[in-house]
Amino acid sequence: MTTAQRFHAELAWLGGDGAAANVLIDVTDGRIAAVTPGVSVPPDAYRLPGLTLPGLANTHSHVFHRALRGHSETGVADFWAWRALMYEVAHRLDPESLYALARATYAEMALSGITSVGEFHYVHHGPDGAAYADPNAMGAAVVRAANDAGIRITLLDTCYLQGDIAGAPLDGVQRRFDDGSWQEWAARVERLSDTSMLRVGAAIHSVRAVPRAALKPIADFAQRRGMPLHVHVSE
Template identity: 35%
Template sequence: MTVLHAAHALTPTGWQADLRLTVAEGRFSEVEAGRAPEPGDVRVAVLVPGLPNLHSHAFQRGMAGLAERRGASADTFWTWRETMYRFALRMTPDEAEAVAAQAYVEMLESGFTRVGEFHYLHHAPDGRPYAHVAEMAERIAAAAALTGLRLTLLPVLYRRSNFGGAAPTEGQRRFVSDLDLFARLVEASRSAVANLPGAALGIAPHSLRAVTPEDLSAAIGLAAGGPVHIHAAEQTREVEECVSWSGARPVQWLLDRVGLDARWCLIHATHMTPDETARFAASGAVAGLCPVTEASLGDGIFPAPGFVAAGGRYGVGTDSNVLIGAADELRQLEYAQRLGQRQRNVLAAPGASTGRALFDAALAGGTQALAAESGGLARGAPADCVALDGADLALLERRGDALLDGWIFAAGSRAVEGVWVAGRRVVVGGRHVAREAVAARYAGALRRLMAE
C-alpha cells in the first residue's frame, strides 16, 4: 500500500490543500483533504491527474528529425509521407517494439499516462502477413507493459491509396489488409491487450482516402462498441479530392453518411466550414488534435474558437512523435490559435485560466476518445497521476490554476517530477525507472535502421 500526500492537488471538485491519497490494488482507496502528512507518506508539491494521449504512431518516433531537409519543390505532408513510407518499410518487430518503448517512456516522463495507438504497421517488410497476424500489435502491447503506459489499441484498416477505391501503392504494402485479414487482426489484437490492466481496444479506419464506404461500414461493425478513430480533413488537398470524389467535404461526408456520436474521434479535422464545425461539435464526437505534428507538417490551424463555443470536445495527441510532451501539445494548441486570431488566451473563458481550460478539455476529451475509466484524484478511481516539482522556477509561489499555467506555458516536461500508473511509480525525479535500458535498446535499433 502506498500513501501520497500532496500540498496542492487538482481533484474533480477543484484544488485541495494537503490531500492525502491511499493507494490499494491500483486505485485510490481513501482521499482526504486537509490532512497533515504522516511518516512514510510519499510527499509531493503538486499532484494532477495523468493526461491521455489520444493519437500516436509509435514507430514514427524513430524518424523524428529525419524529414527536415528541403526538397527540390515545396515540401508538404505528401512529401513527408514518402519519407515515412521508406522508414516504415525497414522496421523489424524487435525494432518496432524498441522504438515504441522509447516513445512510451517519453510520454510518461511528460505527464501522459495513457496512449491511443493508431496502429497500422501490421505486416512484414514484403507486405505479407506475419505467421502470427498480430505480431506487430503484440510488440506495441509489450512496449506498453514494459513502460507501464495504459494502452488503447486502435488497429487500422488501410485498403486503398485514394478516394474512389484506388489500389494501394507499393509503399503502403505493410499497412494493407483485406476485410477477412483485418477481422482476424482485430480479434488477435484483442487477445494481445487482454492481460494489460485497464487496456481497451477500438477500431481505426485510416481515412476516407484509405477505405471505401463499404470498407468503413465493415470496420465499424468490428468495433464491438469500442471507440472508432479516423483521420479527417488534415490537408486542403485531401478536402479537394474528397469533394471531387463525393461532392462533400470529409467531415461533412462523415456527418451525413455515418452519423457521428460519442464513440467517434476525428483526428485533426483541421479544415472545416463553420457549418461542419457546429455539426461536429453537436455530435458528441471528439476532435483529436495533434498541434505539434500539425505545425511540423504545415497542416493548418483547427477552428477551435467556433468548435469550443458550440460545445465541442477535444483531446490532444502526439501523432508523429517528432516531439513528445503533454504540455507542448497544449501550449502549441493555444499558440496556434493566438497566431490565427491575433489575440491572447483564446481558449479560456473570460477571467479564467488558459492552462486549466486546456488541461480540463484534454483530460475529458481524451478519456472519452480512448474509452478510459474516468475519475481523477477521487476515491475509487484508477491511481494514475502526475507530480509536478513545486521548486521549478516556473511554479514558484503559484497556487491553484496558476500551477497549470506555469507548467504548460513556462516549464513543460522538466516540471514533471513523478508519475504513477495504477499506483505503480514509473517516473522518479523526472526519469522513467527503465529509461537507461529502454534507451540503449532504442539506440541499437536506430543504428540498424540508419545503416540500411
C-alpha cells in the same frame, strides 16, 4: 500479493476551478484506490510538494514517427515529401525495432506526465505484405513496449485497404498496412484481448483508405464489441 502505497500531495487538482490542499492518494496494486483531500501527512506517505495533476492522455499517437525527429524539420518541402520519408521508416520496421522505438517513446510520454495513450496502429505485416506467423506481432510489440514503459494503452487497430478515394490498390510499403478486406481485418482484431493495461480499439485510417461500403460494417463491428472507434477525419 497486494501492494499498497500512499502519497500526500501538498496541492492537487481534483476538478473544478481550483486546487485542493493536503490530498492523500491511496494506491493499491498500481491503481489509485482513494483520493481524500484535507488530510494531514501520515507517517507512511510519500510527500508530493507543489501541484499534483492527474495523468494526461495522448489520444492519437503514431509511435514510429518518433524516428522522424530531426529529419523532417528542414529540406522537406511538403506533405508528400514528408510522407515519402515516413514510408522509408515504416518499410524498415520489424517487431523488435518497433518495440525498441515504442518503448523509448512511451517512456518519454510517461516522464512528461502522460499515463495513457491511444496508438493509431496500422503497420501490421511484413515488408512484402505477408502476415507474420503471429498476425498481430507488430501490435503485440507496441503493447509490450507500453507495458514495459508503465503506460496504459488503447491499441487503435487500424483498417487500411486502398490507396486513394477512387480505390487504387496499395503498393510498396503500403502493403504492410493491408489486411485485404474489412472482414479479414476484423478476424485479425478478434484475436486481440483486453487486459488491465490494454484496451483494444478499432480505427478507420481515413475515408481515402477505406471504401465507403466498409465504413458502416467496421463501425458496427466496433459497437458490438464495445470498442472505441477512431478515424482520421481529414488528412
